[in-house]
Amino acid sequence: MFGSIKEILLYIAIFGGLYFQVFLLVSYFLWDGITEYGEDDVESGEVFEPIVAIMVPCYNEEDTVVGTVNSLLGLQYPREKLRIVVIDDGSKDNTWNNVQQFAGNQSVVLLQKPNEGSKYSALNFGLRHIRHNMPAVDVIGCLDADSSVHPQALHFSLREFTKPGVMAVIPTMVIDHPKTFFQHMQKVEYEIATYAKQAFSRLNTLYIAPGPFTLFKREVFDTLGEYHEAHHVEDMEIALRMQIKHMRLSHAVESMVYTKGPSTWSALLKQRVRWTYGFIMNAWDYRHIFFKDALGHVAVTLPILFGMLFVSVVMTPVLLISLGSSIVHLIQKATTIHQLPSIPDFDPFYINTSALTILGIITILCLILTLGMVRRNMLQQRLFSWDLLTLTVYSFFAAWWTCQSAWNAIRGKKKAWR
């Protein structure tokens, strides 16, 4: 009984995973460059050089904040058109002291506020300052204090605004000098995300405007108002509000932003549970847009991703039980005969040709091909490196934080009902 349920669930999960990849590939290749706004003129000679304000909210970032601000000052952009607004969100460490070195800088504004427990309040604090004191600012962005930008990032991001209807531009995120296993795993993950962002961008279905270096036209905040708390993922919520108002988000693939990425499992788990929990809660809050024809593809991809999350929640225990029982069998075998089981000679008869195995391999190959394409065409990197191997275990870690987030979401709902 367990066996057949397991098989059915596995088929559903693999079908879902493969379908999603095929869908992205089909959109990428068959509808190459064609968006809801017609064919994008990427090589447009138009120059868009507005006054840009970048907010840097920081809470206890004494080690990284100076580097972040320095990278912004290193942007290849007319200095008189750049404003950097550092918002110390009530840090308890030396963040405020450390940023004082920029006090005399014409381009840098230093602000301080008491901490209110969520990033959105720091962002709104900065927004209010910009909207009241900097009327000439046309584009507003944000950069987390643990990230830094490529000198040409702003140039590439602004160029994206010349495409019709673009109101916000998201960058390509890169893990900066990965050292630990988990950072290498995130590096590969971010590469796949780059491809997904590009595909989603062409579909006009981007549903997150990430904290690091997303740029918004000032109009966005004039129309939508400030950031919301949004279960600590204000960057997803604002993107959804933009989608509802038909404001186009676009991905500038060449605009590189470097972020450290959590180095340990516990730090990564904490970050991902926050993100995934936020995704679930916001998708649920915005469920009224699911399959609404007038909103285009975002109304389909969001529920699909939401649904896939739940398939993975169900799949994880199933796969873990199955993996656990194979390990138990192996241990049992070794302890019964008091020696390691011998490796049988190769015989083509024993090549596993079960449909599930072949489909699993096809799905993984598809993923590796995609990754190869991202590395060669978008990131100009070597095609193969050892960190590709992290893909084999990634799903287990991802399933862990997904399950934990789903559990939190269910528990959170109960609390809200009481």
Place this chain on the structure above:
Amino acid sequence: MHKKNTHHKRSIDWARYIISFVITAAIFGTVLYISQVATAKRINEIKSIQDKIAIDLLSSETQFSLLASGAACNEDGNSVLAPEIEKLGERLSYMEDQLGTDNSDVIGLKKYYSLLQIKDYLLTKELSQKCGFKTVSIIYFYSNNDCPECTRQGYVLTALHEAYPTLRIYAFDANLDLSAIKTLQTVTKAPESVPSMIINGKVYTGFKTLEEIESKLPKTFIDVAKKAAEEAKKEKEEEN
């Protein structure tokens, strides 16, 4: 100056979803088909091995009847079939893992295999009586349902066979609906409970460790088998 946000009419372009679905379904269909073909091929392979063994067995039996007495006592009669039957057994148990114990193809093949084993057992017994060959055999009754001891016993017997390749192990699924197996159980006085083993004619019930089974094998057999295994190992090393 940059373009203003013009409100474009958006709608869900279902063609992409449908095309992607068709492609995914096509991949699924193709894989399922390939997998089916591969399984059918393997079942046929097993069937053809079984047929070959059946012919060989029949041939040996016929030869034996024709020449009566010890005239058919050549060394071949003792060892030709054993490796074939073992190969078959391994393949069959793999297919059982893949397709499940209640697959009708698997059940059919297992019945045929069980009959071949019994025939081989009888022929070997007759040969060793008439020609004086010293063969050692283990008849093993197991079940695939609710018998964790059987799983462990299976590991032990596999390891035992690796250590003593000349040892003949006949394994029977006691739950298989085959009267010949029931008769074999009666004739060998095997108990109803599994796992049970008949080692050189003596009945043993319950799980037995590798060492326990070894202690029940004739000492001369162990010495000869160990020597043969060492020689085989040396030969293999030299080949490499």
